[in-house]
Amino acid sequence: MSYKSFPNPVRVLARQSQETIISTAWDAAEFLRRWPGTRGRAYRVAVQHCLDALDGIRPAKAAYRSFTAAAREAGILA
Template identity: 40%
Template sequence: MIVFEPPVGIYLGIGQIRVVNSLQDAAECLMSEKWPGLRGAAFEKATLILIAASAGFKNADQARQAFASAAVEAGILVDPKLLVH
């Protein structure tokens, strides 16, 4: 399992935060119909990097950063200071 350290928090709706702490969690979020906001260039790049990471061609930090960038693009990234882990 590829673990994200530190985890990435995303807003799923009013008062709903999901803590994403693994490649599998990130992939589930990106592929979910609940992914809010923009599915632009960062979303597409994150999808490709997550696939590459699952095949061993990218590392956890690269996958985490790509997922966080997609969350920024969509306007749903939670300030890391708000996450308790």
């Protein structure tokens, strides 16, 4: 299985101000399971886009953009 690399790594703040680097759609999907921020619309779109990227339905770049938007909305983008 391909992990669908993001164009650039995304740095996010996990619990207790711990920084995590997300570099693939797989990493993002796993991080979204333990999401520390609010689970609004951007979060739901990011989940769907990451899963679609892993299935080969959507490019990893779309998952990257959605994940970054969700992290920005939740205030956890480092």
